[in-house]
Amino acid sequence: MHGLFGSKQNHRSISKALAKDLNTPVYALDLRNHGDSPHVKRHDYLSMASDVTHFINSHNLESPILVGHSMGAKTAMAVALQHPSLVSRIIVVDNAPVEAGLASSFPRYIQAMRKIEDSKLTKQAEADEILENYGGEKSLAVRQFLLTNLTRTHGSNVLRWRVPVQVLQNALDNMGGFPFHPDKERFEKPALFVRGTMSHYVPDETIPIIGRFFPLFRMKDIESGHWVISEKPHDFKDAVIEFMTPDE
Structure with missing residues:
Protein backbone atom coordinates (compact mmCIF):
# COMPACT_ATOMS: atom_id res chain seq x y z
CA MET A 1 0.00 0.00 0.00
CA HIS A 2 1.44 3.28 -1.23
CA GLY A 3 1.62 6.72 0.33
CA LEU A 4 -0.18 10.00 -0.33
CA PHE A 5 -0.17 10.90 -4.08
CA GLY A 6 1.19 7.44 -4.89
CA SER A 7 -0.27 4.39 -6.60
CA LYS A 8 0.27 0.65 -6.98
CA GLN A 9 2.72 1.45 -9.80
CA ASN A 10 5.21 2.91 -7.30
CA HIS A 11 6.08 -0.49 -5.89
CA ARG A 12 5.82 -2.59 -9.02
CA SER A 13 9.50 -3.62 -9.08
CA ILE A 14 9.80 -4.44 -5.38
CA SER A 15 6.50 -6.35 -5.48
CA LYS A 16 7.78 -8.55 -8.31
CA ALA A 17 11.09 -9.10 -6.50
CA LEU A 18 9.38 -10.10 -3.24
CA ALA A 19 6.93 -12.38 -5.07
CA LYS A 20 9.87 -14.18 -6.67
CA ASP A 21 12.16 -14.38 -3.64
CA LEU A 22 9.43 -15.35 -1.17
CA ASN A 23 7.52 -17.53 -3.64
CA THR A 24 4.21 -15.91 -2.73
CA PRO A 25 1.57 -13.79 -4.49
CA VAL A 26 1.90 -10.05 -3.91
CA TYR A 27 -1.07 -7.74 -4.40
CA ALA A 28 -0.30 -4.04 -4.93
CA LEU A 29 -3.34 -1.89 -4.16
CA ASP A 30 -4.50 1.55 -5.20
CA LEU A 31 -6.00 3.09 -2.08
CA ARG A 32 -9.18 5.15 -2.51
CA ASN A 33 -8.76 8.46 -4.37
CA HIS A 34 -5.49 7.19 -5.88
CA GLY A 35 -4.50 5.38 -9.06
CA ASP A 36 -7.40 3.50 -10.63
CA SER A 37 -9.52 3.34 -7.47
CA PRO A 38 -12.79 5.28 -7.11
CA HIS A 39 -12.91 8.90 -5.95
CA VAL A 40 -14.97 9.46 -2.81
CA LYS A 41 -15.29 12.43 -0.45
CA ARG A 42 -14.36 10.53 2.69
CA HIS A 43 -10.63 9.94 2.99
CA ASP A 44 -9.36 8.72 6.36
CA TYR A 45 -7.68 5.66 7.85
CA LEU A 46 -10.87 3.96 9.01
CA SER A 47 -12.38 4.12 5.52
CA MET A 48 -9.16 2.97 3.83
CA ALA A 49 -8.83 0.12 6.34
CA SER A 50 -12.39 -0.90 5.49
CA ASP A 51 -11.50 -0.93 1.78
CA VAL A 52 -8.46 -3.15 2.39
CA THR A 53 -10.47 -5.49 4.63
CA HIS A 54 -13.06 -5.81 1.87
CA PHE A 55 -10.28 -6.64 -0.63
CA ILE A 56 -8.87 -9.35 1.67
CA ASN A 57 -12.28 -10.92 2.19
CA SER A 58 -13.44 -10.69 -1.42
CA HIS A 59 -10.25 -12.38 -2.63
CA ASN A 60 -10.38 -15.04 0.11
CA LEU A 61 -6.85 -14.23 1.26
CA GLU A 62 -5.83 -16.29 4.28
CA SER A 63 -3.60 -14.64 6.88
CA PRO A 64 -2.05 -12.05 4.52
CA ILE A 65 0.96 -9.94 5.40
CA LEU A 66 0.26 -6.23 5.02
CA VAL A 67 3.00 -3.90 3.79
CA GLY A 68 2.45 -0.15 3.70
CA HIS A 69 4.49 3.01 3.21
CA SER A 70 3.55 6.34 4.81
CA MET A 71 -0.25 6.70 4.38
CA GLY A 72 -0.32 3.04 3.43
CA ALA A 73 1.63 2.23 6.62
CA LYS A 74 -1.03 3.76 8.84
CA THR A 75 -3.68 1.97 6.80
CA ALA A 76 -1.91 -1.35 7.38
CA MET A 77 -1.73 -0.63 11.11
CA ALA A 78 -5.42 0.28 11.15
CA VAL A 79 -6.42 -3.01 9.53
CA ALA A 80 -4.25 -5.00 11.95
CA LEU A 81 -5.64 -3.24 15.01
CA GLN A 82 -9.26 -3.50 13.86
CA HIS A 83 -9.08 -7.09 12.61
CA PRO A 84 -6.05 -8.80 14.19
CA SER A 85 -7.36 -12.28 13.36
CA LEU A 86 -7.43 -11.38 9.66
CA VAL A 87 -3.71 -10.55 9.34
CA SER A 88 -0.63 -12.67 10.09
CA ARG A 89 1.94 -9.84 10.36
CA ILE A 90 2.56 -6.30 9.13
CA ILE A 91 5.46 -4.35 7.68
CA VAL A 92 5.24 -0.63 8.40
CA VAL A 93 7.46 1.67 6.34
CA ASP A 94 8.38 5.08 7.75
CA ASN A 95 5.34 5.94 9.81
CA ALA A 96 4.26 5.53 13.42
CA PRO A 97 0.93 4.99 15.21
CA VAL A 98 0.75 8.56 16.51
CA GLU A 99 -0.88 11.85 15.64
CA ALA A 100 1.75 13.92 13.89
CA GLY A 101 1.59 16.72 11.37
CA LEU A 102 2.54 15.93 7.80
CA ALA A 103 5.70 17.43 6.39
CA SER A 104 5.12 21.04 5.37
CA ALA A 171 -8.10 15.20 4.16
CA LEU A 172 -4.59 16.41 5.07
CA ASP A 173 -5.45 16.69 8.78
CA ASN A 174 -6.82 13.13 8.72
CA MET A 175 -3.56 11.89 7.23
CA GLY A 176 -1.62 13.21 10.22
CA GLY A 177 -3.95 11.55 12.71
CA PHE A 178 -4.28 8.01 14.06
CA PRO A 179 -7.73 7.03 15.39
CA PHE A 180 -6.71 4.30 17.87
CA HIS A 181 -5.64 4.04 21.51
CA PRO A 182 -3.13 1.44 22.78
CA ASP A 183 -5.27 0.71 25.86
CA LYS A 184 -8.12 -0.37 23.58
CA GLU A 185 -6.50 -1.93 20.49
CA ARG A 186 -3.40 -4.10 20.19
CA PHE A 187 -1.86 -6.35 17.55
CA GLU A 188 0.01 -9.17 19.25
CA LYS A 189 1.62 -10.67 16.17
CA PRO A 190 4.95 -9.92 14.45
CA ALA A 191 5.38 -6.38 13.14
CA LEU A 192 8.38 -4.90 11.36
CA PHE A 193 8.88 -1.13 11.45
CA VAL A 194 11.29 0.14 8.80
CA ARG A 195 12.35 3.75 9.14
CA GLY A 196 14.54 6.06 7.13
CA THR A 197 17.33 7.47 9.27
CA MET A 198 17.06 10.85 7.51
CA SER A 199 13.27 11.02 7.86
CA HIS A 200 11.38 12.63 10.75
CA TYR A 201 8.29 10.39 10.71
CA VAL A 202 9.48 7.80 13.27
CA PRO A 203 11.52 9.64 15.92
CA ASP A 204 12.87 7.69 18.90
CA GLU A 205 10.15 9.08 21.17
CA THR A 206 7.52 7.14 19.21
CA ILE A 207 9.12 3.76 20.03
CA PRO A 208 7.32 3.30 23.39
CA ILE A 209 3.91 3.88 21.80
CA ILE A 210 4.79 1.50 18.96
CA GLY A 211 5.55 -1.11 21.59
CA ARG A 212 2.19 -0.58 23.30
CA PHE A 213 0.25 -1.09 20.06
CA PHE A 214 2.57 -3.77 18.64
CA PRO A 215 4.36 -5.59 21.50
CA LEU A 216 6.11 -8.03 19.13
CA PHE A 217 7.56 -5.33 16.87
CA ARG A 218 11.08 -5.13 15.47
CA MET A 219 12.72 -1.93 14.25
CA LYS A 220 14.97 -1.75 11.18
CA ASP A 221 16.81 1.46 10.30
CA ILE A 222 17.78 2.09 6.68
CA GLU A 223 19.97 4.99 5.64
CA SER A 224 17.47 6.94 3.54
CA GLY A 225 14.87 9.67 3.61
CA HIS A 226 11.11 9.15 3.78
CA TRP A 227 10.94 7.30 0.43
CA VAL A 228 12.70 4.25 1.84
CA ILE A 229 11.54 1.68 -0.72
CA SER A 230 12.45 3.72 -3.80
CA GLU A 231 15.68 5.09 -2.31
CA LYS A 232 17.04 1.78 -0.97
CA PRO A 233 15.07 -1.05 -2.62
CA HIS A 234 17.73 -3.73 -2.02
CA ASP A 235 18.12 -2.86 1.67
CA PHE A 236 14.35 -2.86 2.06
CA LYS A 237 13.96 -6.21 0.33
CA ASP A 238 16.68 -7.73 2.52
CA ALA A 239 14.92 -6.43 5.65
CA VAL A 240 11.60 -7.94 4.55
CA ILE A 241 13.12 -11.32 3.69
CA GLU A 242 14.98 -11.44 7.02
CA PHE A 243 11.71 -10.65 8.83
CA MET A 244 9.88 -13.35 6.88
CA THR A 245 12.53 -16.04 7.43
CA PRO A 246 11.72 -18.27 10.45
CA ASP A 247 14.20 -18.15 13.30
CA GLU A 248 16.34 -21.24 13.65
Missing part, protein backbone atom coordinates in the same frame (compact mmCIF):
# COMPACT_ATOMS: atom_id res chain seq x y z
CA SER A 105 5.83 20.05 1.78
CA PHE A 106 2.46 18.31 1.36
CA PRO A 107 0.31 21.48 1.66
CA ARG A 108 2.71 23.16 -0.79
CA TYR A 109 2.27 20.30 -3.24
CA ILE A 110 -1.50 20.68 -3.01
CA GLN A 111 -1.33 24.42 -3.72
CA ALA A 112 0.93 23.83 -6.71
CA MET A 113 -1.34 21.06 -7.97
CA ARG A 114 -4.35 23.37 -7.73
CA LYS A 115 -2.46 26.01 -9.71
CA ILE A 116 -1.53 23.45 -12.37
CA GLU A 117 -5.16 22.31 -12.56
CA ASP A 118 -6.45 25.87 -12.94
CA SER A 119 -3.85 26.69 -15.61
CA LYS A 120 -5.17 24.06 -18.06
CA LEU A 121 -1.66 23.16 -19.17
CA THR A 122 -0.80 20.99 -22.16
CA LYS A 123 2.89 20.34 -21.45
CA GLN A 124 4.24 18.35 -18.51
CA ALA A 125 7.35 20.53 -18.45
CA GLU A 126 5.14 23.50 -17.53
CA ALA A 127 3.62 21.54 -14.66
CA ASP A 128 7.09 20.56 -13.49
CA GLU A 129 8.12 24.22 -13.47
CA ILE A 130 5.16 25.15 -11.27
CA LEU A 131 5.96 22.35 -8.82
CA GLU A 132 9.56 23.52 -8.60
CA ASN A 133 9.02 27.26 -8.35
CA TYR A 134 5.54 27.71 -6.88
CA GLY A 135 5.50 24.44 -4.93
CA GLY A 136 9.08 24.80 -3.76
CA GLU A 137 10.07 21.20 -4.56
CA LYS A 138 13.68 21.18 -5.76
CA SER A 139 14.03 17.39 -5.95
CA LEU A 140 13.51 16.18 -9.52
CA ALA A 141 12.70 12.67 -8.25
CA VAL A 142 9.88 13.93 -6.00
CA ARG A 143 8.47 16.14 -8.78
CA GLN A 144 8.51 13.19 -11.19
CA PHE A 145 6.72 11.11 -8.56
CA LEU A 146 3.97 13.73 -8.24
CA LEU A 147 3.71 14.14 -12.00
CA THR A 148 2.86 10.45 -12.41
CA ASN A 149 -0.61 11.59 -11.35
CA LEU A 150 -1.01 13.78 -14.45
CA THR A 151 -3.07 12.48 -17.33
CA ARG A 152 -4.81 13.96 -20.36
CA THR A 153 -8.49 14.71 -20.64
CA HIS A 154 -10.16 12.36 -23.11
CA GLY A 155 -10.24 14.00 -26.54
CA SER A 156 -8.11 16.93 -25.35
CA ASN A 157 -4.46 17.81 -24.81
CA VAL A 158 -5.22 19.47 -21.48
CA LEU A 159 -3.48 17.84 -18.52
CA ARG A 160 -5.51 16.96 -15.43
CA TRP A 161 -4.82 15.20 -12.15
CA ARG A 162 -5.74 11.56 -11.75
CA VAL A 163 -6.30 12.19 -8.01
CA PRO A 164 -9.10 14.43 -6.62
CA VAL A 165 -6.93 17.31 -5.39
CA GLN A 166 -9.68 19.06 -3.41
CA VAL A 167 -10.65 15.86 -1.56
CA LEU A 168 -7.04 15.18 -0.60
CA GLN A 169 -6.53 18.78 0.47
CA ASN A 170 -9.52 18.47 2.80
